[in-house]
Every structure is written in structure tokens, then in C-alpha cells.
Amino acid sequence: MLIQLLALLFIVIFPFFIFKIITKSSKSRKSTPPSIFPKSYPIIGSSLAIKSHREDRVQWTTQILQSSPSGTFTFDLLFGRRHIFTANPANVQHMLKTHFSNYQKGPFTYSVLFDFLGNGIFNVDGESWKFQRQVASHEFNTKSLRKFIQTVVDTELNDRLIPMFFDATVDKTVLDLQEILQRFAFDNVCKIAFGFDPACLSPLLPSAEFAEAFEDATNISSRRFRALSCLSWKIKRFFDVGSEKRLRTAVDRVRDFAMKLVREKKQELADKSSLESVDLLSRFLSSGHTDENFATDIVISFILAGRDTTSAALTWFFWLLSQNPEVEKEILKEIKGKSDMPVLEEVKDMVYTHACLCETMRLYPPVPVDSKRAVDDDVFPDGTVVKKGSPVTYHPYAMGRMEIIWGSDWAEFKPERWLQRDEEGKWSFVGRDPYTYTVFQAGPRICLGKEMAFLQMKRVVAGVLRRFKVVPAVEDGFQPSFIAFLTSKMKGGFPVRAEVRVNLD
Numbered sequence: 001m002l003i004q005l006l007a008l009l010f011i012v013i014f015p016f017f018i019f020k021i022i023t024k025s026s027k028s029r030k031s032t033p034p035s036i037f038p039k040s041y042p043i044i045g046s047s048l049a050i051k052s053h054r055e056d057r058v059q060w061t062t063q064i065l066q067s068s069p070s071g072t073f074t075f076d077l078l079f080g081r082r083h084i085f086t087a088n089p090a091n092v093q094h095m096l097k098t099h100f101s102n103y104q105k106g107p108f109t110y111s112v113l114f115d116f117l118g119n120g121i122f123n124v125d126g127e128s129w130k131f132q133r134q135v136a137s138h139e140f141n142t143k144s145l146r147k148f149i150q151t152v153v154d155t156e157l158n159d160r161l162i163p164m165f166f167d168a169t170v171d172k173t174v175l176d177l178q179e180i181l182q183r184f185a186f187d188n189v190c191k192i193a194f195g196f197d198p199a200c201l202s203p204l205l206p207s208a209e210f211a212e213a214f215e216d217a218t219n220i221s222s223r224r225f226r227a228l229s230c231l232s233w234k235i236k237r238f239f240d241v242g243s244e245k246r247l248r249t250a251v252d253r254v255r256d257f258a259m260k261l262v263r264e265k266k267q268e269l270a271d272k273s274s275l276e277s278v279d280l281l282s283r284f285l286s287s288g289h290t291d292e293n294f295a296t297d298i299v300i301s302f303i304l305a306g307r308d309t310t311s312a313a314l315t316w317f318f319w320l321l322s323q324n325p326e327v328e329k330e331i332l333k334e335i336k337g338k339s340d341m342p343v344l345e346e347v348k349d350m351v352y353t354h355a356c357l358c359e360t361m362r363l364y365p366p367v368p369v370d371s372k373r374a375v376d377d378d379v380f381p382d383g384t385v386v387k388k389g390s391p392v393t394y395h396p397y398a399m400g401r402m403e404i405i406w407g408s409d410w411a412e413f414k415p416e417r418w419l420q421r422d423e424e425g426k427w428s429f430v431g432r433d434p435y436t437y438t439v440f441q442a443g444p445r446i447c448l449g450k451e452m453a454f455l456q457m458k459r460v461v462a463g464v465l466r467r468f469k470v471v472p473a474v475e476d477g478f479q480p481s482f483i484a485f486l487t488s489k490m491k492g493g494f495p496v497r498a499e500v501r502v503n504l505d
Contacts, residue, residue: 036063036064036067037064037067037073038050038064038075040076043078043079044078045075045076045077045080046075046077047077047078050077051228054226055483057226057484058368058397058482058484059482061085061369061398062395062397062398062401064085065085065086065087065395065398065402066398066401066402066403070088070382070383070384071086071087071088071091071382071398071402072084072085072086072087072091072382072384073085073086074384078229081390082387082390083390083391083392083393084384084386084390084391084392084393085369085393085394086380086382086384086393086394087394087395087398087402088380088381088382089399089405089433089435089436090380091380091381091382091384092394092399092435092438093435093442093443094380094381095392095394096394096435096438096441096442096443096444096445097435097442097443097444099378100443100444100445101375102374102375102378103372103373103374103375103392104125104126104373105123105124105125105372105373106125106372106373106375106391107373108230108373108391109123109371110123110124110125111230112221112224112225112230113221115221115247115248115251116217116218116221116247116251116254116300117221117297117304118255118293118296118297118300119294119297120298120300120301121133121136121298121301121302122301122305123301132298133444133445133448135284135287135289135298136298136302137448139280139283139284139287140448140449142283144278145278145280145283146451146452146455148192148278149192149455150455150459152188152191153455153456153459154459156187156191156201157184157459157460157463158463160184160187160201160202161180161184161201161460161464162463162464162467163203164180164201164203165464165467165468165498166467166498166500168497168498169468169498169500172497173497174473174495174496174497175495175496175497175498176493176494176495176496177315177318177470177493177494177495177496178315178489178490178493178494179205179493180201181310181314181315182307183200183201183205183211184200184201184311185306185307185308185309185310185311185456186198186200186208186211186214186307187199187200187201188306188456189302189306189307190210191279192279192280192302192306192452193279193280193281193299193303193306194258194261194265194279194280194281195265195279195281195282196261198210209253210254210257213249213250213251213253213254213257214250214254214303214304214307216246216249216250217247217250217251217254218308218485218486218487219485220243220244220246220247220250221247221486222484222486223243223485254300255300258296259292261281262281262285262292262295262296262299263292265281265282265285266285266290266292269282269285269286280302281295281299284299302449305447306449306452306453308366308487308488308489309366309367309453309487310456310457312364312366312487312488312489312490313361313364313366313453313457314457314460314461315489315494316360316361316364316490317356317357317360317461318470318496319472319480319490319494320356320359320360320363320413321356321470322470322471322472323413324413327356327413327415328465330352330415331352331353331461331465332465334350334351334352334353335350335353335462335465335466347454347455347459347462350458350462351419351427351428351429352415352419352427353458353461353462354418354429354454354458355415355416355418355419355427355429356415357454357457357461358415358431358437358439359414359415359417359418360413361400361439362400362406362437362439363400363401363413364397364482364488365396365397365400365439365488366487366488367396367439367486367487367488368395368396368397368482368484368488369393369394369396369397369484370394370438370441371392371393372391372393372394373389373390373391373392374387374388374389374390374392376388394438396439397482397484399436399437399438405436418430465501466501467501468498468499468500469498469499469500469501470496470497470498471496471497471498471499472494472495472496473495473496473497474495480492480494
């Protein structure tokens with residue numbers, strides 16, 4: 001065991017000795033303008049450059065893909081391994097649809113996320129994934145679930161979020177809008193998934209053990225992907241130290257709490273002659289899928305999907321709105337014209353708002369990158385050779401910034417790129433194919449919760465903007481930073497003040 005451990009430590013530490021040698025050598029050379037493309041060295045490949053961009057990897061790889069003629073770049077890793085990044089829509093369609101079976105989550109991603117997500121739908125392939133997808137797809141397509149989601153969102157909006165904004169206008173309080181929206185989304189998704197209300201958005205913003213543990217588990221799990229070698233976190237996990245000890249503690253709290261809810265729900269259903277609850281967990285258990293580990297895994301996965309994605313999109317939406325007052329005016333006109341409609345009709349007819357949300361997620365996708373692993377050798381449509389076992393990452397963040405896709409004005413926040421006017425001057429929405437706009441994935445794994453996400457986001461936009469103007473509480477010239485874990489966030493939060501809106505004109 002000692003010899004094996006020493007060998008593992010050597011493998012982990014060896015690249016850093018190489019780093020010292022290369023750094024010392026480079027200092028003796030005449031300095032030259034840096035290239036955006038990383039240098040590759042024998043044995044260690046581009047690992048040094050990758051490590052140096054650990055914190056801004058999304059932006060760095062975006063610049064590389066923007067500079068690549070094909071929108072694809074292959075990174076050399078340790079010991080001859082390779083990692084392909086692409087922002088080429090033809091390659092994305094090849095991965096996510098045409099050759100779907102050849103690009104799977106794979107054993108690496110499975111091992112990284114297993115402690116947290118177990119065998120949930122977002123961490124498995126093959127028959128296990130197909131089975132969970134079929135079950136989830138059936139439940140998401142029921143009218144009763146859609147109605148339940150609408151009720152949950154409206155209750156959270158009217159009973160908690162709107163009153164919190166009113167209190168902030170009276171007290172002149174600065175709110176961290178990102179945190180508020182995360183709490184809002186967490187309450188919603190827990191009620192939809194479990195039928196459980198964590199009340200994170202209660203007036204005093206209480207700490208919630210389940211929510212805090214979920215946040216820790218998400219962030220630490222995502223950091224595993226950034227390690228130069230998986231051996232580094234596996235060794236820490238073996239000795240139960242550092243971040244891996246914190247992850248184990250967080251995961252234990254999440255899974256123990258979730259399992260407790262599963263058992264309580266099973267008992268509740270056993271005591272009833274018919275199903276009264278309409279949350280996802282009740283539906284899964286009532287349909288015969290009573291294995292407690294299965295139920296826990298799949299519901300945790302749905303919480304992950306619904307918790308940070310909508311809150312991240314809305315955080316950036318309100319920031320972009322504050323920088324584009326003419327866009328806010330158009331949204332206010334739309335809200336004013338829909339105020340007397342039933343909720344579902346109002347949401348359906350919010351075409352301009354829908355375009356604004358799509359444009360927000362083009363620039364700031366909630367899931368900025370997504371990786372697969374090649375089962376067999378392959379060749380992409382752009383000619384890139386894919387070796388068996390190679391990780392392949394498609395890059396929604398970069399794809400939203402490609403001039404070849406969006407034109408020379410790609411950097412502008414321009415909702416009109418999603419719209420066209422009819423003869424009467426009325427807006428209609430013009431979508432992009434999912435292999436160009438990959439925010440909700442595409443192909444067989446396309447997001448089941450897309451409709452639910454837009455419902456929630458539009459209800460928040462209409463509910464908040466109808467009553468308040470959201471003003472950033474930041475210094476002039478402030479530019480927020482985009483950071484990514486398993487999902488994206490605004491670094492440091494988003495401080496805002498709420499002002500009561502006198503009218504919608």
C-alpha cells in the first residue's frame with residue numbers, strides 16, 4: 001500500500017517539477033507577445049496553461065475557440081491524452097444527435113459526480129438513463145404538474161418575493177438579488193420535487209442546512225473537474241481531508257435529508273387510498289418506482305437542474321436590463337398589455353420578454369460548458385479526429401459569442417435578433433436550432449424542464465417589473481464577473497435597490 005501511495009504522489013507531483021524547469025527556462029528567453037493558443041510540451045502537454053487558467057477557464061477557452069478557424073481546439077494533456085473543445089454547431093449536432101450513442105457522460109464524469117448525484121438522470125448513460133428519461137418525460141408532460149408548478153411559483157412570488165421587495169423599498173435596503181433569486185428558485189424546486197417547503201425566502205432569510213449543504217456539494221464537486229489529475233482529489237478523499245472531507249459532510253447532509261423525505265412520502269402515500277399530492281416525488285413513488293436510492297438520486301438531480309439555472313439567468317437578465325433602458329421600456333409595454341390575462345395566457349404572450357431571456361442566456365448561459373466522452377474513434381464534420389476515450393466539450397458560452405453564428409454585433413444585448421414583426425407590427429418569436437443555441441442541450445437529452453423554466457422566469461419578470469424598478473447598487477463603471485461551477489454565477493453577488501414603480505408608462 002505504501003509503495004502504491006508513493007507512486008500516486010509521484011504522478012501528482014511530477015508535473016509541478018516540470019513546471020519549475022519550464023518556468024526557469026522561459027525566463028532566460030527573450031520575451032515575445034503571448035499567443036492565445038497554449039503551448040504544448042512533451043509529457044505534460046498544455047497542462048501548465050490549463051492550470052494557470054483554472055479560475056477563468058470558460059473565458060479563456062472561449063477566446064481560443066473564437067480564434068480557431070473551425071471553432072474547435074484540441075488541448076494536449078498529461079501523458080499524451082487529449083481534450084477537444086468545440087463551438088461548431090455541426091460538431092455539436094454530431095455529438096448530441098447524429099452520433100448520440102458514441103458521446104456519453106462516461107466513467108470520468110460519473111466518478112466525479114457520483115458521491116453527490118449517485119445514479120441520477122444527469123450522471124448516467126445507457127439503459128439507466130433511458131428508463132429515468134421515460135419516467136420523467138411522462139410526468140413532465142402532465143397538465144396537472146404544469147398547473148401545480150404555476151401555483152407553486154405564483155405563491156412564492158406573491159407571498160414572499162414581492163413582499164420582500166416592498167420591505168426593501170421602505171427600509172431602503174440593498175438586496176443581493178442573486179441570493180434572493182437562488183432562495184426563490186430553491187423554495188420552488190423543493191416544493192415541486194419533494195412537496196417540501198424549505199422557506200429559504202422567509203423574511204429573515206434564515207439559514208437552511210439542506211440548502212447550504214447542497215451549495216457546498218455542488219461547488220466542491222465542480223472543483224473536481226478542474227484538477228490536473230483525478231488522483232489529487234481521490235487521495236484527499238481516501239484520507240478524508242480538506243475539500244473532500246467537506247464534500248463528504250455536505251453530501252451526507254443532503255442525502256440523509258432527501259432520504260428522510262422519501263421515506264416520509266412513502267408512508268404518507270401508503271396511508272392514503274388515492275394520490276392527492278402532485279409533486280414529482282409523489283408521482284414517481286405512486287407509479288411503482290419505490291426504490292429509495294433511485295427516488296433520492298433522481299430528485300436531487302432535478303433540484304440541481306432547477307435551483308441555479310433559472311436564478312442565474314434572471315440575475316444576468318436584471319443586470320442587462322439595467323444597462324439597456326430601451327429594452328426595459330419595451331418589456332413594460334408588453335407587461336401592461338397583458339395585465340388582465342390569465343397567468344398561462346400572459347406568459348405565453350410575453351414574446352418580447354421571451355426574446356430578452358433567450359438573449360440573456362446566449363451571453364450568460366446557466367450551464368456554460370458540457371462534456372461527453374467518446375466511446376469509439378470518430379471524426380467530427382470539421383475534420384477533427386476524436387480518439388476513443390477522449391473527453392469532448394461543447395461550449396454554450398463560447399457559442400453565444402461566435403461571430404460566424406451571431407454576426408459582428410454578437411457582443412450586443414439585442415433581443416430583436418430573436419424577433420420579427422408581422423404586417424400589423426406585432427412581434428413574433430423566431431427561435432434558433434438547438435445545435436446553434438445549446439442552452440437547453442439538444443437531441444435526446446434536451447432539457448425536460450425548459451417550459452417550466454420559462455414559466456418561472458416570465459412570472460418573476462412580470463411580477464417584479466410591474467411593481468418595481470431594479471437599480472444596481474454598484475459604483476459607476478462596475479462590470480460583473482461571470483464564474484462557473486456546475487452552473488454559472490455572478491461573482492460576489494448582485495447588490496440592488498428596489499424602487500416602487502409609479503406606473504408602467
